[in-house]
Amino acid sequence: MKILNRFLLLLIITLAFLQSVQPQDQSGFISLDCGLVPKDTTYTEKTTNITYTSDGNYIDSGVVGRINDTLMTQFQQQTWNLRSFPEGQRNCYSFNLTRNRKYLIRGTFVYGNYDGLNQLPSFDLHIGPTKWTPVSIRGVGNASIHEIIHVLSQDLLQVCLVKTGETTPFISSLELRPLNNNTYVTQSGSLMRFARVYFSPTPSFLRYDEDIHDRIWMPYIDEKTTSLSTDLPVDTSNSYNVPQLAAKSAMIPENASQNLNLEWTLDDITAQSYIYMHFAEIQNLEANETREFDITYNGGLRWFTFFSPPKLSITTVYNPRPVSSPNGKFNFTFAMTGNSTLPPLINGLEIYKVLDFPQLETDQDEVSAMMNIKTTYGLSRKISWQGDVCAPQSYRWEGVNCSYPDSEPPLIISLNLTASELTGTITHKISKLTRLRELDLSNNDISGEIPAFFADMKLLTLINLSGNPKLNRTVPDSLQQRIESKSLTLL
Structure with missing residues (x-):
């Protein structure tokens, strides 16, 4: 089953096998065509009926581009445009969602020689402050697709492209799909997709709306196996909602007296894995026929015993705890x-x-x-003001210092916005930075009053408001008391 190791490179290429479908509910879907302009543009992709919108409302930086015209017929429409990031080390998309919700997040990257340089890019992809995966483009006309199943720890999700060398990061499409929180449960961490296959000789990829969650399934049959299929509907209503076309086909050994074997090798030998196997009996068994088998892996380790697939109904078998292999190799045996x-x-x-x-x-x-x-202050021009404010430390926002308490979220302890072309009044949002010790708003064009809320920021010890000629320098009484007690200095 070594073909699984090439899975990511094949998903989006030659999708002509996909047929037009009828639209279903896309509630909760976020489908971004990166670089689509103008940013209020929407369209329906013809092979999936997925509605795509521009990414312009989710990111403040980047340059729009378009792949070479001669390559467009090979790819779905959402990959014709792209957004590249020649400036800044880290550029991030921001989504206001709901914490503790589970999402499938998919980034697609088609270089298509958009810049005329014929220079294949490589860079990193991050979720918040954590590196998700490296992205390496292997050919001008190749696609790289990366998926992760992730539970949000905050209401804000940030997906970032990080420059790691001389080439320029870019992205073609970014898609978010809500999932049932009772599925793909892990003891810790998120799940990076290595492979997702169904067993059919028909060379057709499956995704929405065959799969209501828009997971992409790749067909697979090897030379030592054969396939079964049925025209009868299969009950796929368990939490995983396997597509009907996947449920209605199955793989068996070519020699019915032999074991069925599946094997693959992970590129990271230290990786922990979760494996989900979907089963349904799709043959009409006679009274004297029985299908029952044991599942073992890597030399006889027990996975499941005396298993009989239910008739025309999907059951999902998976490991409740992560498994690993010392050499990254997995060999599963299904034995009668x-x-x-x-x-x-x-x-x-x-x-x-x-x-x-x-x-x-x-x-x-x-x-x-x-x-x-x-x-408030129109600081989108600050290229570093993207992604997580404090983490990782190497990408901390310009002018921000943070503390990093053990086993607790980072906290902002100083904010320096000197000479940042600030206008208007001092925003009360600063009062939400409850651990702030130093604030520098000097040499701007701030007007209005010095706010009294500064007095209530108990950890604040230094405020620099000098160089703001329009600012009324009258000090509120409560703040004056802090100054006189020498717990705070105002410049």
């Missing part, structure tokens, strides 16, 4: 029991690698405050 008269079968397989998130995100209340400060 002594009671069985029929060979083992399998309808669908999903393989994921665990990605842990050791770096905590900045406190959400403080992030919200900083996003409001950014909007």
Whole structure:
């Protein structure tokens, strides 16, 4: 089953096999055509009927581009445009969602020689402050697709492209799909898709609306196996909602007396894995026929015993705890029991690698405050003001210092916006930075009053408001008391 190792490179290429479908509910879908202009543009992609919108409302930076015209017929429409990031080390998309919700997040990258340089880019992709995956483009006309199943720790999700060398990061499309929180449960971390296959000789990829969650399934049959299929509907109403076309086909060994074997190799030998196997009996068994098998892996380790797939109904078998292999290799054996008269079968397989998130995100209340400060003063021009405010430390926002308490989210302790062309009054959102010790708003064009809320910021010890000629320098009484007690200095 080594073909699984090439899975990501094949998904989007030659999708002419996909047929037009009738629209279904896309509630909760976020489908971004990156670089689509103008930013209020929407369209329906003809092979999936997915509605795509511009990414312009989710990011403040980047340059729009378009792949070479000669390549467009090979790809779906959402990959014709792209957004590249020649400036800044980290550029991030921001989504206001709901914490603790589970999403499938998919980034698609088609270089298409958009810049005329014929120079294949490589860069990193991050979720918040944590590296998700490297992205390496292997050919001008190749696609790279990366998926992760991720539970939000905050209401704000940030997907970032990070420059790691001389080439320019870019992205073609970014898609978010809500999932049932009772599925793909892990002890820790998120799940990076390694492979998702169904067992059919028909060379057709499946995605929405065959799959209501818009997961992409790749067909697979090898030379030592054969396939079964049925025209009868299969009950797929368990939490995983396997597509009907996947449920209605299955793989069995070519020699019915032999075991069924599946094998793959992970590129990271230290990786922890979760494996989801989907089964349904799709043959009409006679009274004297039985299908029952044991599942073992890597030399006899027990996975499941005496398993009989239910008739025309999907059951999903998975490991509740992550598994690993010392050399990254997995070999699963499906062997008939002594009671069985029929060979083992399998309808669908999903393989994921665990990605842990050791770096905590900045406190959400403080992030919200900083996003409001950014909007109030029009600071989108600050290229570093993207992604997590404090983490990782190497990408901390310009003018911001943070504390990093053990096992707790980072906190903002100083904010320096000197000479940042600030106008208007001093925003009350600054008061939400409850751990702030130093604030520098000097040499701007701030007007209005010095706010009294500064007196209530108990950790604040230094405020610099000098160089703001329009500012009324009258000091509120409560703030004057802090100054006189020498707990705070006002410049």
